[in-house]
Amino acid sequence: MENPFAEGENRIIRPPGTAIVIFGATGDLTHRKLIPALYNLAYDDYMPSNFVVVGAARTPLSDEDFRKNLFESVKKHSRRTINDELWQRFSQNIYYQQLDGTSLESFVKLRERLQSLEKKRAETLNYLYYLATSPSFFGPIATNLRGAGLVEDPKAAARSTSLIIEKPFGHDLASARELNSVLRKSFAEEQIFRIDHYLGKETVQNILVFRFANGIFEPLWNHNFIDHIQISFCEDIGVGSRAGYFDQSGILRDIVQNHLLQILALLCIEPPYSLSDADAIRDEKVKVLRAIRRLKPEDVARQTVRAQYTKGFVNGESAIGYMEEKGIAATSQTETFAALRLEVDNWRWSGVPIYVRAGKRLAKRITEISIAFKRAPESLFRGRQVGELDQNILAIQVQPNEGISLKICSKPPGPRLRVRPVVMDFTYGHSFGVPSPDAYERLLLDSMKGDASLFTRDDEIEEAWDLLAPVLEQWALPAGGKVARPPLHTYEAGTWGPAAAATLLKEQKHRWRRL
């Protein structure tokens, strides 16, 4: 071991002194998520004792005006109520720097500003760059940071310099590789934190604890006992103000490629050799993504469903169809719903279908993982007015109410032998007495500490794109071409998606879980 004092010292919660530079500081993400998350970290006393937050964007703003704007956002979006004294202390560490992401000169000024702030604090701060910008700026910003001397060698420097980027990480395999290649010209892979906020959710982190800290589940976690798995991401909202972006990407790229495949990977990984080494978990996730059987072009129509919502009702309110949304191309073939049947082709998971679905304008907002166990033999209950025994379902709800439930069969009280499903529930609020922190809080804290366990590595991104490549190719086939393009189905807004999604499961006598 290089550092003889490191062993056993893994209790550090408060990160070292850090300067966080947020590019795209006037944007929605900064106001709704990043600053409220940092404020909540300060509230819980997790922020470094010495930190600065520098907001950088094109708009000219004074430090004071920037703070005022942020105060309004934090009031609106923080999960904690505003404590005036804390806000005063917290906000005194926030600064604003006007910056053009494509101009090296701007970055030189940024360096001078950081150096001056650091000097005032008389402490060497780590530099953490958060790119809350359009992906088109990722390359130029990374290059200019390097050009301005704001990136240091991770092995040799006294301070760490890291880059956080938000999805999308490319729009297909080639562009993801290109992006990775551009970023690595300026930063080493270990300095790049690709954020997938789903990995910051408590229930998603709990997947590993649940699997590996409970003696009763891991022995069942394989094809001998698990019948199938469903991962559902359902939103009741439409595309809203993201129409322009969404119509270019679709839900497969926007949600499945990142959030849902990450969840799938965590569900299916082999035990990593350590939970302290970020790469130990990420290596295992890559193995899972690599083991998912690639679809042949002819499988795509059979194993995937895509659809667009039409007008309908969502929670009693009328909702317009996708094609009527502002900013959607009249000829749009973009899917707002995607469902896939996948299979992890390895020893543990052979023959277990994994159904993944994601959609907008569905009946309600819910993200859930459900693990359906194989049915018990029914012979004992035949002729006893029991009907078909329900499957035991282990459901992990990721949002809105993070928690875990287990559906079991039970005999209702009374003189007859009958069977009814009942649910054992665990919710974070009820069990731990506190609501779960926002995912960004955990991810920002980890990134300040330099822990990349909950961030996505370049090879994970590339494997995920590689997996979806045949689907994207088939879905993008021209209409009326030699090879038939899989149909774009429709579904009424406020329902659970197109009928074809149910058909996807029928072949194996499965049904989507009613959410």
Place this chain on the structure above:
Amino acid sequence: MVDTQYSYTPTALGKISDTLTSIFAELQGEDAVYNRSANCNLIILVSGPQRLPALEQLIDALSLAHPSRFFVAFPDPSTSTVQASISARCHGLSKTEHVCSEVIRLSAAPAAFAGIPSVIRAHMLTGMPTEIFLYDPDVDIALIRAVAPLADSIFLDSQSFSTNFQKLAELLPLTRTVVDFSWVGLGVWREELKLGVNRCAAGLGRPQVRSIEIGFEGPSAAQPGALALLFAGWVVNRLGAAVLECGIDNCIRLCGADGSVIELKFVGSRSDQTERLSRVRLTLEAAGKEFTVEMLRAKLLETTVSGKDVHRATRPFEDESFEGRVRRHFFIGESLANYSGAVRVALKIRESLQSH
């Protein structure tokens, strides 16, 4: 007994979950815990607001037997958009612990009715069984069709469908399971017939039924209602017989599984009460000997099996009120195994009777 009934609180559609939470926060007392306890989603479809007062009794009875998240949906011409109001029903498990069902009332003018299924979908308890309760037979079939895909089973009382029995035929394909409280109420008659036939056929092989007579009493003596039809449907279906032709006086000729002719006759008598069976008589033949199994409604259900010997048996009727049958289904359960077949044949019998 339901001991706490929280009055209906109007709420915006987007606030249904929050309002439920706040109701339960208000209910909590220093000395008692009120648990939200629902083991299913129960969607009650009602034909109009005029039925709501009577429905409250049913909700009380159901919440005792079957704690649920209730959705009560009905058309209300006085409102143009979907309206929601929320209530809770609790009963004590002990002095300190109460179990509560949640009630979400949803109403809309018929023109806005299409929005109601979406509210139900948005608030269903995840992964729990979902059931539809057809409170009255006049519920718009379009609404039933819109909601049916959400449910595993439909509860109804075919007795209330006596004037619209054909509607049952439309409902059957919509769901995997129909729980008919008339069927539940007939359980004691089916059980006694089974035991009676056991007695006369003991050691003689499968008996051949020669005639079936079903007596009923109710507001109309002219034609059998749902109960008599359902029972006849069950008997004929179990015999594997087919309806041949209708004769006069509610008499039907059946073709038995062995090709023999079986006579089915309904005998009605008028009474002011709701329809009920008064008598069932089967004539059978086994090993060349003739038997009769006769069941009569008296204070008790009296069964006489006559052949070489005469056997008599009595059995008390169970609570035949609607609430009683509901309780019986949820507390004790009832076989639903042959229900669909019975309804299909009952519909054929009715068609045959009407065509005459």
